[in-house]
Amino acid sequence: MMSDTNARRYSTGAMVFHWVIAVLVIANWQIAERAEALDMPAKIEMFGYHKAVGIMILVLTLGRLLWRFTHPVPPLPATISGWEAALARTVHVVFYVLLIGLPLGGWLANSLSGRDIEMFGLFTIPPLPVRENGDLAGRIFDAHALGGTVFLALIVLHVLGALKHTFVDRSGGIFRMLPFGRA
Incomplete structure (x- = not known):
């Protein structure tokens, strides 16, 4: 039991x-x-790692969504107010949108630039079947950067919320996502 x-x-x-x-x-x-902050060609090499890690995040996020749909999510603590619950759900939905949208947007922008994605020298992900369009690629890269900034702000909000629920409300907060402590 x-x-x-x-x-x-x-x-x-x-x-x-x-x-x-x-x-x-x-x-x-x-x-x-x-x-x-790097000069070429080191900048290109470092962004190659950024792209590969982004694809890893995309794949893991799809796995996480599959897991979430097949495993029950614990209910929110009863001490959470309605607005906090709504904010938590909204932030989680936006997290999933960004965890999927940022890597896909990066892949699309690279494809529009005629570039593939090298996965740490193990294999190559080819560009999506789109016509090269440098202007559109640039706009998508700009949106990608903005999305990353929004993501970071939401991560800070998420961490602050977990800490508040753990140490101020004493409702278990962060321990709901850890295998130890009192949830």
Whole structure:
């Protein structure tokens, strides 16, 4: 029989997906930031890593969604107000949109630039079947960067919310997504 604490905690699979994707997102942000400061050809090489990690994030996110649809999500703590619950659900939906949309947008922009995506020297993902269009690629890259900035702001909001629910409300917050602690 499942304990009350386990009923309030995410499944192990959900936790693994969450933390691996979170680490990859932060690492990929840092890769992009560092790449911007480099000169050619190091800049191209570093952005190659950014693209490959982005594809990994896309694949893991699709796996996470499949997991989420096949495994129950614990209910929100009863202490969360209606507006907090609505905000949490909205942020999670936007996270999924960005976790899928940013890599796809990056792949599309690269395809419009006639570039493929090299996956760490293991294999190559070809461009999407689109005509080259540098102007459109540039606009998509700009939207990609803006989306990344919005994503970072939402990550900060998400972390602050988890910390508030853990240490102020004492409703388990962050321990719902960790295999230890009191959820």
